[in-house]
Amino acid sequence: MTDLRVPAERTVAPAPGREPAPEPATGRLAGGESYRVLVWRRFRRSVSGMVGLVLVAALLIMAIFADFWAPVDPKASDVGFSPPVKVSFFAADGSFSPVPFVYPIIESEELDPVTFQPLTGPDYDSPLDVGLFVKGYPYELFGVIPADIHFFAARGNQPVHFLGTDKLGRDLLSRGIIGSRISLMIALIVVTITTVVGTSVGITSGYLGGRFDAWVQRFVDFVLAFPQLPLYLALTTLIPITAPSNVFIAFVIAVLAALLWAQLSREVRGKTLALARIEYVRAAMAVGAGDGRIIFRHVLPNVISHVIVAVTIAIPTVVLLESFLGFLGFAVKPPLISWGLMLQDTGTFSVIGSYPWILSPVVFVLITVFAFNALGDGLRDAVDPY
Amino acid sequence: MVRFLSQRIAAALVVLFFLSLVTFAIIHARPGDYGDFVYSSLVARGSSVVEATRVADAARKEYGLDDPLPAQYLNWITGIVTRGDFGHSFFFNRPVGDVVGERLPRTIMLALTCHILASLFGISLGIIAATRQYSWADTLLSFMSFMGLTIPRFLLAIIILYILAFRLNSQNFGTFFSAQFSGAPWSWDKFVDLVQHVWPVVFIATFGGLAFNMRVMRANLLDTLNAQYVETARAKGLPEGAVILKHAVPNALHPLIAYQGVVLPYMLTGEIEVAIVFSLATVGPAIVQSMGVGDVYVTSTFLLVLAGTLLVGNIIADVLLSVLDPRIRIGGSRE
Numbered sequence: 121m122t123d124l125r126v127p128a129e130r131t132v133a134p135a136p137g138r139e140p141a142p143e144p145a146t147g148r149l150a151g152g153e154s155y156r157v158l159v160w161r162r163f164r165r166s167v168s169g170m171v172g173l174v175l176v177a178a179l180l181i182m183a184i185f186a187d188f189w190a191p192v193d194p195k196a197s198d199v200g201f202s203p204p205v206k207v208s209f210f211a212a213d214g215s216f217s218p219v220p221f222v223y224p225i226i227e228s229e230e231l232d233p234v235t236f237q238p239l240t241g242p243d244y245d246s247p248l249d250v251g252l253f254v255k256g257y258p259y260e261l262f263g264v265i266p267a268d269i270h271f272f273a274a275r276g277n278q279p280v281h282f283l284g285t286d287k288l289g290r291d292l293l294s295r296g297i298i299g300s301r302i303s304l305m306i307a308l309i310v311v312t313i314t315t316v317v318g319t320s321v322g323i324t325s326g327y328l329g330g331r332f333d334a335w336v337q338r339f340v341d342f343v344l345a346f347p348q349l350p351l352y353l354a355l356t357t358l359i360p361i362t363a364p365s366n367v368f369i370a371f372v373i374a375v376l377a378a379l380l381w382a383q384l385s386r387e388v389r390g391k392t393l394a395l396a397r398i399e400y401v402r403a404a405m406a407v408g409a410g411d412g413r414i415i416f417r418h419v420l421p422n423v424i425s426h427v428i429v430a431v432t433i434a435i436p437t438v439v440l441l442e443s444f445l446g447f448l449g450f451a452v453k454p455p456l457i458s459w460g461l462m463l464q465d466t467g468t469f470s471v472i473g474s475y476p477w478i479l480s481p482v483v484f485v486l487i488t489v490f491a492f493n494a495l496g497d498g499l500r501d502a503v504d505p506y
Numbered sequence: 507m508v509r510f511l512s513q514r515i516a517a518a519l520v521v522l523f524f525l526s527l528v529t530f531a532i533i534h535a536r537p538g539d540y541g542d543f544v545y546s547s548l549v550a551r552g553s554s555v556v557e558a559t560r561v562a563d564a565a566r567k568e569y570g571l572d573d574p575l576p577a578q579y580l581n582w583i584t585g586i587v588t589r590g591d592f593g594h595s596f597f598f599n600r601p602v603g604d605v606v607g608e609r610l611p612r613t614i615m616l617a618l619t620c621h622i623l624a625s626l627f628g629i630s631l632g633i634i635a636a637t638r639q640y641s642w643a644d645t646l647l648s649f650m651s652f653m654g655l656t657i658p659r660f661l662l663a664i665i666i667l668y669i670l671a672f673r674l675n676s677q678n679f680g681t682f683f684s685a686q687f688s689g690a691p692w693s694w695d696k697f698v699d700l701v702q703h704v705w706p707v708v709f710i711a712t713f714g715g716l717a718f719n720m721r722v723m724r725a726n727l728l729d730t731l732n733a734q735y736v737e738t739a740r741a742k743g744l745p746e747g748a749v750i751l752k753h754a755v756p757n758a759l760h761p762l763i764a765y766q767g768v769v770l771p772y773m774l775t776g777e778i779e780v781a782i783v784f785s786l787a788t789v790g791p792a793i794v795q796s797m798g799v800g801d802v803y804v805t806s807t808f809l810l811v812l813a814g815t816l817l818v819g820n821i822i823a824d825v826l827l828s829v830l831d832p833r834i835r836i837g838g839s840r841e
Contacts, residue, residue, distance in 0.1 A: 168652070345521050346528075347812040349775045350793055354805045357797045358535050440658045444779065447660065448794055466664055473672045482661050493656045 169498015175491030187259035190294035191273035322388025425503035432496035628719025636727035654717025711776035766823035
């Protein structure tokens, strides 16, 4: 996305007063305006697309600097199923404090008369001040730079759970923030693989045509004929339960990628078939350009806009699949953290009934899905500015 | 027509054959076989290792598990084709065919209900949106269809489940009927009871499909409304309602029917996802349960049967399309 945006802004900047081309047809005649400028201009007009762009950028920043945003060590455990704390300016006795603070949740000596679990509740004796850029648990930025500053946390290196904790007492907010890394990484890797494979298969098949095309399309038909969800489930049973979590995640990525490329290749092939009949491609053939040159210089640039849209739409699909597989317990294994893994506990009725805050990873998934879909929606209208 | 049908069916059979190969491969890729299952259950019951090995070997011999793989495949596939024998489910402890026969009709009925509702509402709302382009109704419906396509169905299911169970204190989920109706003959009360139990599943699965249909229908109808024959119909002085319903809508429907190949798996997946969350005794939970315990026969049989269902659905959609649209030449190569 940034690659679309940056040059566009630079080119638009010198002529801020100029009217945007009202008719798609005149855009082409305006002269000197690159494709990117036109796309960006049109994209800016789409409200949902801009909202999506901002949200996607925010998500990526969140994932890259996850440790900085996470207030508490995501692997440290505390009181299990502790409810979210309330950040407040007013103390329990009604007095006002200029610095917001929280009452940490602790386990008391008493037991619940029904469940015999220790009762939890706010500790009114030791309020904790909340602040920005607080020292917390140590981490390594980009995996190399040691740091211990966190954006928003309680002072004094005390764990405070803004969204509550899960059954092992781990902070849900921090796990959600850190989990975005694995969830988005799976999505990005899967989509990269499917894009490369889908595009090359689609272009080759559509461009070469003939018998090769027929056989490839048979194969694509075959892959598409599978009911997807049951096939994912059947394939994930093949992963040995004892496999280390890295192998497990690689297998999940492979399974997802193996099944998602077919749809894209079908779409790209359709585009390529249409393009192969257009004059400039025929002209290139007539002057004796090689297949490689035609594919890379003439066909690919015209297909790429469609592919970019398909990619933005595919990312939320993968995030969703990961969270659904995780919900069923088949996606990511501890000690890795992902949204799907966090949702695994929500499968039990009684747990979500007593501790509804463990549903909070749903919000992360929803925002991600919404952001990428909105971005894709805006892009789809914008990539064809003529 | 017969030639067209037989061609499509032949093509579908070829795909089914390859699907069965993949299914078989999945069954056998897992370490361990039925013999190991017999062995471990005997040892767990306290019989000696020698005895358990002997019985396990006998079981392997009986079921032909020592044969080379091609022979086993032939054995498996002839069992399916001639006797409807899909193997034995370790987890449900009865023939896989029974489990499938019990659950698949429910899934298909639910998916079909959702499909019909999604088509009816999706098409009507699409017509409303397209005929009032850029009005508030269009904007609202577009927003709704974006939401329908964006909101993940299983998350929606979890949230609805939470609200039903813990905010409304309803107990009408997870089964098809209340206890008093479970063995009763069909009656109006029983039907109402059924609706009370399955509406969340139907609602959630329908919502996504409805959004999809509405979006396609709106775009198609907008294209058709710009066509010359629509202009002609208006010029003849036909009332606007007749122009839209008699001239524009039938032509806008064709691409939607051609889309059925995409919509069908979508609806089926939706039903499965939601049923898993609600643990409604249909195909979805059965697949997940059998996966969890490694009961590969059940998982892969469902895979095969669902794929078959999709293929049949696609053929029906093709036939329907050729009936509705005489321009599509039957028997021509569509690939």
